[in-house]
Amino acid sequence: MIHSSKLASIGPVAGAAHVGRRQFVASVVATAAAGFVPSVRAQDSGAIVLGQSCALTGFSGELGIQYHQGAQLFFDDLNARGGINGREVRIRVLDDGYEPERCAANTQRFIKDDVFALFGYVGTPTSVASLPQVQQEKIPLFAPLTGSQALRQPNLRQLVFNVRASYADETALMVRQLIGLGLKKIAVFYQNDGYGQSGLEGVTEALAQHALSPVATATVERNSADVKGAVQKLVAQKPDVIVQVTTYSASAGFVREARAAGYGGQFYNVSFVGTSALSNALGKEAEGVVVTQVVPSPFKTTHPVTREFLAVLGKGGKNLQPNYSAMEGFLAARILSEGLRRGASNGKLTRESLVAALDTLNGQQVAGFPVAFQPQGAKARFVELSMLTGDGKVRV
Missing domain, CATH: 3.40.50.2300 (Response regulator)
Structure with missing residues (x-):
């Protein structure tokens, strides 16, 4: 089912939506330069490390930053509540400037460092560039920010998990x-x-x-x-x-x-x-x-996931303002956390147990949002129309 509505109610659009773009990018670069300790693939102990390649600079930089910040907002709150069976979920983010070659190189680095899964890649050409390595290593790619059919092929159903509509x-x-x-x-x-x-x-x-x-x-x-x-x-x-x-x-x-x-x-x-x-x-x-x-309005509290988003934002969002891209990152992290929780329910969290757990979510709802990972047999895909106004608001 595709959701649509008349363009009626109004909510504000974020301004910068982040604590200074330059400061944010500088902090990410510094963290990446400091290096990460490789994690064991089964993730038996320590943090569950996700690899995210996205644009933090260039013509799509604002989109990548907002998507990452929304996801980080959720995982920070999750970790404060005990994480997944006491283990933190961390995102290692690398800038690809929305260039396929850089994304492929970042993916190779993530695999070398043995991250548990890939998360929140931004863009079609970049995400597609990662597919050969995703398929070779059989590493899950969760919630790429793209609606391309190339990421929705039947042979990818156990590897690529799409949260958004096509x-x-x-x-x-x-x-x-x-x-x-x-x-x-x-x-x-x-x-x-x-x-x-x-x-x-x-x-x-x-x-x-x-x-x-x-x-x-x-x-x-x-x-x-x-x-x-x-x-x-x-x-x-x-x-x-x-x-x-x-x-x-x-x-x-x-x-x-x-x-x-x-x-x-x-x-x-x-x-x-x-x-x-x-x-x-x-x-x-x-x-x-x-x-x-492709996600509910971050300004209207009639939807359960929006209420969750705004509640967490109020606790730990600092200067982050509500916006659709951050909302999508938050929602993706929220759904993945449910998969991680189910995948670790029998004790040992592995890529295989995560994939099996995500399969059980297909066709269900998480925080009121319809989950439809598979390209066929999906029961619902959320889509609605919005209209921008001249004073920085959105009508949906």
Whole structure:
């Protein structure tokens, strides 16, 4: 089931959403340089160490930082409550700058240091770059921040555990709503790599069900905000809506330049754009920009996991402000902790016992959120629409 709602209630978007980006990155680099003591694979004693490769710098840095901070917030609280059978859960995070080669190198380092599992990788091209090593070492990759089908293939079902809905789920909801509003001239602005291609395919497949196709497409390179050519190409076609499958820097640049060129249509973004990052980048120009969401609103306390998130944030969040990316990191850590708890229930926690425990969670709910790891037979995938406002808030 895909969840959607009318765009009605309002909540604030985070500002910086972290205690100084430079200070945060500097602390992470210093910690990584200090080195980590390799942990035994069975994790019989000591900390349960997770390896996270994500962008902490560059065009997707804010997204990676927020996702990591949300997860760290949960694990800090978990550890304060005794961890998993008295053992702390720690995240070792390495910056990959949203570059596949750096992510592959980070993954190799994690494997060499014998981390227990991989967690919270950010992005399609980076996560895909880790797959050969994931498959060779049979090391679980939990909650990669990507909706690509490449991470949802049947042969990966015992290795890659996806918490979020797919880009196909997100774009299907977009197209259903747009067609229902009579908006059929849909263009796609997408990143020229596996991430963007996944989003384009999702839009194309959803439109095909209505005997339609994109009226135009244009691309931007990864880690680039050079959008001038794409703006000229798409605005000339006068589409009703432009679906954006890019990062927040490129999306914000495109919105500004398209509006300056006289475009008066709507902009829709998939969740990977990073809601607060996009809002921060656009400022007042965020008004009316739509973003699909794959986790509940971090501002509305009607959802159980949001109440948990805000309660823990109130205890130990310091200067961290609520935002969707941190919420997703928190939720991913929350679900993984349930898998770790079940996997350690018979005493010895291993990768095999974790995988078996996660299998038992598929199709269930954790803190009111539907868990649907497997690409087939999933009972529910959470997706809803949100709209940005010009004063830094989100309507859902």
